[in-house]
Amino acid sequence: MPSSVSLPRLRPRLAVPAAVLLLLVALLSVLTSGALPGTPVASARADGPGVGTPYVVSVGDSYISGEAGRWAGSSNASSGYADALGPTAYWDTPSGEAIDRCHRSKAAEVFIGGGTLGKNLACSGARTTTDASGSTFKPGLDFYDDGAGNIGQAKALQQFAATHHVKMVVVSIGGNDFNFADIVATCVADFLYSPSWWKDYCYDDSSVTSNFTTSNVNTVRARIATGFTNLRTAMRNAGYSDTSWTLLVQTYPSPIPKASGFRYSQSGYTRQSTGGCGFWDKDADWANTSALPTINNTVKSAITASGLTNTRTLDLASAFNGRRLCESTVGLYEEKGLTSWTQPTAVDKTEWINQIRTVSTCCSNSPYYVQESLHPNYWAQLATRSCVRQAWNGGAPRGGTCAISGTGLVGGEPRMTLQ
Numbered sequence: 001m002p003s004s005v006s007l008p009r010l011r012p013r014l015a016v017p018a019a020v021l022l023l024l025v026a027l028l029s030v031l032t033s034g035a036l037p038g039t040p041v042a043s044a045r046a047d048g049p050g051v052g053t054p055y056v057v058s059v060g061d062s063y064i065s066g067e068a069g070r071w072a073g074s075s076n077a078s079s080g081y082a083d084a085l086g087p088t089a090y091w092d093t094p095s096g097e098a099i100d101r102c103h104r105s106k107a108a109e110v111f112i113g114g115g116t117l118g119k120n121l122a123c124s125g126a127r128t129t130t131d132a133s134g135s136t137f138k139p140g141l142d143f144y145d146d147g148a149g150n151i152g153q154a155k156a157l158q159q160f161a162a163t164h165h166v167k168m169v170v171v172s173i174g175g176n177d178f179n180f181a182d183i184v185a186t187c188v189a190d191f192l193y194s195p196s197w198w199k200d201y202c203y204d205d206s207s208v209t210s211n212f213t214t215s216n217v218n219t220v221r222a223r224i225a226t227g228f229t230n231l232r233t234a235m236r237n238a239g240y241s242d243t244s245w246t247l248l249v250q251t252y253p254s255p256i257p258k259a260s261g262f263r264y265s266q267s268g269y270t271r272q273s274t275g276g277c278g279f280w281d282k283d284a285d286w287a288n289t290s291a292l293p294t295i296n297n298t299v300k301s302a303i304t305a306s307g308l309t310n311t312r313t314l315d316l317a318s319a320f321n322g323r324r325l326c327e328s329t330v331g332l333y334e335e336k337g338l339t340s341w342t343q344p345t346a347v348d349k350t351e352w353i354n355q356i357r358t359v360s361t362c363c364s365n366s367p368y369y370v371q372e373s374l375h376p377n378y379w380a381q382l383a384t385r386s387c388v389r390q391a392w393n394g395g396a397p398r399g400g401t402c403a404i405s406g407t408g409l410v411g412g413e414p415r416m417t418l419q
Helices: 018-033 153-162 180-192 206-212 214-237 281-306 378-395
Strands: 054-060 117-120 165-172 246-250 311-315 400-410 413-418
Touching: 054 153, 054 378, 153 165, 153 214, 165 214, 165 378, 180 206, 180 281, 206 214, 206 281, 214 246, 214 281, 246 281, 246 378, 281 311, 311 378, 378 400, 378 413
Parallel strands: 054 117, 054 165, 165 246, 246 311, 311 400
Antiparallel strands: 400 413
């Protein structure tokens, strides 16, 4: 008690009514805390484990950070047709990106609303471990800290969770550990630089097959499992019990159809020059029947390998079927007679996956980024958001398979169901 505070001395054996004692205790509390009766003390208002508005946090790579979230479909006639979010689409601070090229879109799936807040810690290009060697910093699911403000996503989660009430963490990871971007680049190059009468396929290139050997699959599984356990450690360090939060692990969606589903022939260059989907038929079939299942099965088996018991799985493998890049059921804006993403039928008639762009098609006075290629766009991210909200399930998280359930928009989002 401060020395300036003096309470009246009570006479010996004087009976003091209980109400008076309570008044003295309340007065002492006011004098020592500086708060008026009925006003919460600052520490009582602090959010943290078990206290405050619940948060859903996203961690991982470009398939959850919001990469390509600026674009609601594709057009070769005018980028303005599909520009849903404009040049500040990836700003996660008032003046730009917190980490350059993480591309944390305003359309990212984590912002489910409904009384629940979202925090996006994911980063486009992220692997399971942090990469600080390049021109752009890529935080992984680890506790990297260079002492200059660059930290891994596990450490970022730990710091955030310590002062916010995190109830669910959604993660997408593993694709870049399989060198996803390099595989796509190889497939497109093989399509562009080999003739239709002597096709050079990517599915049997050694640079591609080396990613899917049993040895490498086991290595990637172990890395993903370690990433998951790092997230558990982060939450434990922040003061959470394992039963007080849920890890929602999402798989990767199919971005292109099988050979029979393309609207452009593989003859000539139209499939890439117009559609931005330069895969030979056999490579597209391999991507859907072999590569994608291998990656997704590795992610799911890593959950078991991690030993985490508070997990749920969000299966996105077929979530965008019918709206994929170059699929015959959708088209470019100009192919469908549309000129704006705000037109009522745009969500059902245009693509939900961004075109594959090369340096020549994206970077000369263009608003596009190469890294946006083959990623879920604005429509797909809002669709996934709907499924994440359904997985959140009012605070009782559940897993399931995300799928299109109808046409049009509901609450500004595509109609989706979690089965």
